[in-house]
Amino acid sequence: xxxxxxxxxxxxxxxxxxxxxxxxxxxxxxxxxxxxxxxxxxxxxxxxxxxxxxxxxxxxxxxxxxxxxxxxxxxxxxxxxxxxxxxxxxxxxxxxxxxxxxxxxxxxxxxxxxxxxxxxxxxxxxxxxxxxxxxxxxxxxxxxxxxxxxxxxxxxxxxxxxxxxxxxxxxxxxxxxxxxxxxxxxxxxxxxxxxxxxxxxxxxxxxxxxxxxxxxxxxxxxxxxxxxxxxxxxxxxxxxxxxxxxxxxxxxxxxxxxxxxxxxxxxxxxxxxxxxxxxxxxxxxxxxxxxxxxxxxxxxxx
Amino acid sequence: xxxxxxxxxxxxxxxxxxxxxxxxxxxxxxxxxxxxxxxxxxxxxxxxxxxxxxxxxxxxxxxxxxxxxxxxxxxxxxxxxxxxxxxxxxxxxxxxxxxxxxxxxxxxxxxxxxxxxxxxxxxxxxxxxxxxxxxxxxxxxxxxxxxxxxxxxxxxxxxxxxxxxxxxxxxxxxxxxxxxxxxxxxxxxxxxxxxxxxxxxxxxxxxxxxxxxxxxxxxxxxxxxxxxxxxxxxxxxxxxxxxxxxx
Numbered sequence: 001x002x003x004x005x006x007x008x009x010x011x012x013x014x015x016x017x018x019x020x021x022x023x024x025x026x027x028x029x030x031x032x033x034x035x036x037x038x039x040x041x042x043x044x045x046x047x048x049x050x051x052x053x054x055x056x057x058x059x060x061x062x063x064x065x066x067x068x069x070x071x072x073x074x075x076x077x078x079x080x081x082x083x084x085x086x087x088x089x090x091x092x093x094x095x096x097x098x099x100x101x102x103x104x105x106x107x108x109x110x111x112x113x114x115x116x117x118x119x120x121x122x123x124x125x126x127x128x129x130x131x132x133x134x135x136x137x138x139x140x141x142x143x144x145x146x147x148x149x150x151x152x153x154x155x156x157x158x159x160x161x162x163x164x165x166x167x168x169x170x171x172x173x174x175x176x177x178x179x180x181x182x183x184x185x186x187x188x189x190x191x192x193x194x195x196x197x198x199x200x201x202x203x204x205x206x207x208x209x210x211x212x213x214x215x216x217x218x219x220x221x222x223x224x225x226x227x228x229x230x231x232x233x234x235x236x237x238x239x240x241x242x243x244x245x246x247x248x249x250x251x252x253x254x255x256x257x258x259x260x261x262x263x264x265x266x267x268x269x270x271x272x273x274x275x276x277x278x279x280x281x282x283x284x285x286x287x288x289x290x291x292x293x294x295x296x297x298x299x300x301x302x
Numbered sequence: 303x304x305x306x307x308x309x310x311x312x313x314x315x316x317x318x319x320x321x322x323x324x325x326x327x328x329x330x331x332x333x334x335x336x337x338x339x340x341x342x343x344x345x346x347x348x349x350x351x352x353x354x355x356x357x358x359x360x361x362x363x364x365x366x367x368x369x370x371x372x373x374x375x376x377x378x379x380x381x382x383x384x385x386x387x388x389x390x391x392x393x394x395x396x397x398x399x400x401x402x403x404x405x406x407x408x409x410x411x412x413x414x415x416x417x418x419x420x421x422x423x424x425x426x427x428x429x430x431x432x433x434x435x436x437x438x439x440x441x442x443x444x445x446x447x448x449x450x451x452x453x454x455x456x457x458x459x460x461x462x463x464x465x466x467x468x469x470x471x472x473x474x475x476x477x478x479x480x481x482x483x484x485x486x487x488x489x490x491x492x493x494x495x496x497x498x499x500x501x502x503x504x505x506x507x508x509x510x511x512x513x514x515x516x517x518x519x520x521x522x523x524x525x526x527x528x529x530x531x532x533x534x535x536x537x538x539x540x541x542x543x544x545x546x547x548x549x
Contacts, residue, residue, distance in 0.1 A: 016308040019316065026320045027313045034326045087330035102386070136327035145320065 005144060007170070008186040009163055011152045018148065025146040030127065030154065030162075034134040037165045038075070039088045042140060043176040046083070050075035055208040056168055059198070060161035061119040070112035074098055087135040095120040119157075128158060139166070143173055144181065156192065163193050164209050171212045174219040182220040190225035191232040199234045210236040217242075231257035244284045248276040262292050343414050346372070347389075350380050351415055354390060354405045359436040363392065363403045381405065389414070393429045395437070398530050404433045430501075434473045434529055435459055438499065441533050445469075453491035464537050467494035473529065474500045477508035484516070484524055495541045499529045 008015055018025055026033075037057075040049030054071045058064070078089040078097050089097070098116050103109040124132055149166070151159045170183060187193060193209065213236045216223060225237055230246075231254050238244075238261050246258050259270055262284040269292070273282060279299065284292040343351065353370040361369065367377035384390045389411040393404045406429045412419040438460045439447040451461035453468065460471040470493035472483045480498055487493040498513075500506035509526050516524070525540055532540070 016313060019308055019313070023316055024320065026317055029313070029317075032314070032317050032321060082330060085330055087327065090329045092329065102382070133329055134326050135329050136325075138321060138324045138326060141324035 002180060002182050004182045004184055006146050006184045006186070007166070008148045008188075009151055009166075010148060010186075010188045011150075012188075013150060013152075015148050015150075022146065025148060026142070028147055028149045030131050030150075033131060034137040035131050035139055035165075036088055036090050036134050036137045037132070037161075038078075038090060038094065039136055039139070041169055041173040041176060044172055046079040046088070047076055049172075050079065052168055052172065052208060053165075056161065056164035057119070059208070060157055060164055063115055063119070066108065067112045067115050070109065071116055074101075074116070090135060091120060091124050091132045095124055123158070123161070126155075126158070127153065139169055140173075143170065160193060163187065167209060168212065170221065171216060171219065174221055175215075179220075182222065184222050184224065186224040186226070188226050189228075190237070191227045191229050194225065194234045194237045196232055196234045199236070210234060213237065213240050228254075230254050230261070242286050246273065246276075246282045248278070248280070249273075264292055346376070347380055347384060348415065350377065351384065351389065351407065351411050354407050355411075355415065355417060355420070358406050359404060359433050360440065361404070363405055366405060384411070391429055393433050395430065395433055396530060397533065406433070428475065431459075431473055431475050434499070438471055438473065438529075438532060442471075442537060445537055453493075456486045456491040458487060458491055458493070461491075461493075462537060464495075464541065469493060469495045469497065469537065469541060471497045471499060471532070474498050474505050474509060476501075477505050477512075480509050481512050481516075484513070484520065488520055488523055493523075495523050495525065497525045497527065497532070497540055499527055499532045501529055503528070 016027055019027070037053060038049075040046050050072050053075065054068045057071065058068045074094065074097060075089075078094060082089045082093070095117065098113055098120065101109075101113060103113060123129075149162070151162060154162060167185065170185070174183065194213075199210065213223065217240075225233065225241075227233055228249070229251070230238075230249075231251075244258070244262050246262065249255050249258065255270075255273060259265070259273070262282065264270055264273065264282070264284075272294075276282070279297040281295050281297060282292050283295050284290070350366070350370050350372065353366050357366050357369060363377070363381060364374070367374060370377065372380070381390070381392065385392055387410075388408055391406045391408055393406055395402045395404060407420075409419055435449050439449050441447075442460070442462045445462040445464055447460055447462045449460055451458045453461065458470040459473045462469045462471065468491065470487035470491060472480060472487065474480050477500075484496050484498065487496045498509050500509055506526055506528055513521060513524050513526055527535075527540065
C-alpha cells in the first residue's frame with residue numbers, strides 16, 4: 001500500500017490536535033528546526049540549486065532580474081569556496097560575502113548588492129536567525145516525516161519565502177529520487193503563495209512555484225489549496241486542479257469566479273450556491289464524473 | 303476541537319524526540335575577512351609591494367605607480383586587491399583642495415615578501431600621523447628636519463633647525479596631548495619655537511583655546527596652523543608670524 005506523508009502550512013495552532021491521532025507529527029514552530037535554504041536536495045548540483053534559490057528568493061522579496069543574476073553569481077562563487085571544505089554556505093555566509101564585495105557607489109552592482117543585503121539582513125537578523133544557522137539542516141530528513149508548519153508568526157515575505165523554499169525542495173527531491181511515498185501538501189490561505197498578481201507581472205516572469213504545479217502530480221505530490229478568496233488564486237491553481245470543493249462563500253465576486261471555474265451555469269444551481277449551509281459543499285472533478293454535485297462534510301471528533 | 307490538552311511543553315518534547323533522530327551539520331565558522339587573505343602573491347603584486355616598501359609614506363599611489371612602471375588602470379586594480387587582502391592600508395591625506403592617497407605596508411605583506419618589518423616611529427601614532435610627519439620632514443628637508451628627534455628625553459614629531467635654534471613641529475590629529483607637548487617641547491627639549499600643525503579647523507580651534515590660556519613666555523613661542531597650510535609656507539614665515547595666533 002502506498003504510504004502518504006502529509007505537510008500542512010497553517011496559520012493557526014488548532015491543527016496540533018492531530019497529535020492525538022499520531023505522535024509522529026512534527027510541529028514546526030521555527031524555533032528548534034534547522035534549515036539551510038542554500039543546501040540543495042540530494043542529487044542536485046549546487047549550481048543548479050543556485051538558480052532555483054535565486055528564483056524563489058526574488059519572488060518572495062519582489063526583486064528584479066538584475067538582482068537575480070547578481071545573486072546567482074555570488075552563490076556560485078560561494079558554493080565553489082565551500083565545496084572544498086565539505087560544507088554548504090549558509091544564508092549568514094551569503095550575507096557576509098555579499099557585504100564584503102566592493103563596488104563604486106554609483107554602479108548598478110552596488111544597487112543590486114544593497115537590495116540583496118537588505119533582504120538577507122531581514123532574514124538572518126530576524127526571528128528566523130536560529131533556524132538558518134547551519135550548513136546541513138533537518139529538511140532532507142523531514143521529507144519522510146509528517147509535519148505541520150505553523151507560519152502564523154512569520155511576516156508575509158517570510159511566509160512566501162519559506163513555503164516556496166520548502167515546496168521547491170520537495171518538488172526537486174521527488175523529481176530526482178523516485179519513491180513510493182506520496183506527499184499531501186495542504187496550504188492555508190494559499191492565495192498568498194499562488195497570488196494571481198504574480199501572473200500579471202511580465203517584468204518579473206512567472207514564479208517557479210507556478211511552473212512546478214504543472215508537474216507535481218507526476219511526482220506523487222498532491223497539493224490541497226485552501227482560500228477564502230478564490231478570485232485571488234492564480235490560474236496555475238485553477239487550471240491544474242483535479243478537484244474543486246466550494247464551501248459557503250460570502251463575497252459575490254468569489255462566488256462568480258467559482259461558478260466560472262466549476263462550470264456552474266444553471267441559474268437554480270447558482271442560487272443554491274448562495275445558500276450553502278455549514279459543512280455543505282459543491283464538488284467538481286475535472287475528469288471521471290464531471291458534473292458539479294452537492295456533498296456534506298461529516299463532523300470529525302478528535 | 304479542544305486543543306488545550308496539546309500543551310506547548312508537549313509539542314516541544316515531541317519535536318525534540320522526532321528531531322533527535324535527524325542529523326544536521328553546523329555552520330562552517332571562520333571569519334570571512336580571513337578568507338580574503340592571500341597566501342601567494344602574483345609577480346605584479348610582488349613588484350608593486352616592493353615599490354611600496356621603499357617609498358611608503360613619501361610617495362602617493364600615483365607616484366608609486368609610475369615608479370613601478372604600471373598603467374594607472376592595472377595598478378588601481380592591484381592596489382584594491384592588496385588593500386582587500388589586508389596587505390596595505392591606503393591613507394587619504396587632505397592637502398588643501400585635493401586628496402592624496404599614500405600606501406602603507408601591513409605586517410601580512412612583510413611576511414609574504416619575507417622582509418623584516420620596518421618599525422616607524424611614533425608611540426601609538428596612526429598611519430595618517432606618520433604620513434604627515436614624513437610630508438612635513440620632506441618639506442623642511444633643507445632645515446635638516448628629523449622625525450621623532452629625542453631631545454633630553456622628549457620626542458619631537460618633526461624637529462628642524464633654524465638660525466641655530468631648535469624648532470619643534472607637532473602633528474596634531476587631535477588636541478588631546480598638545481598642551482603637554484608644547485610645555486615639554488619648550489620646557490624639556492628647550493625648543494625656541496613650537497609649531498602645532500592641526501588636522502582640521504576643529505582641532506586648531508581647540509588648540510588655540512588652551513594656547514591662549516598659557517603663560518606669556520610660552521604663548522609667544524607657539525604657532526598654531528593647519529597641516530594643509532604648513533606645506534605651503536617656509537619656516538621664517540611660520541615662526542615670524544604673529545605668535546600665539548593662527549597662521
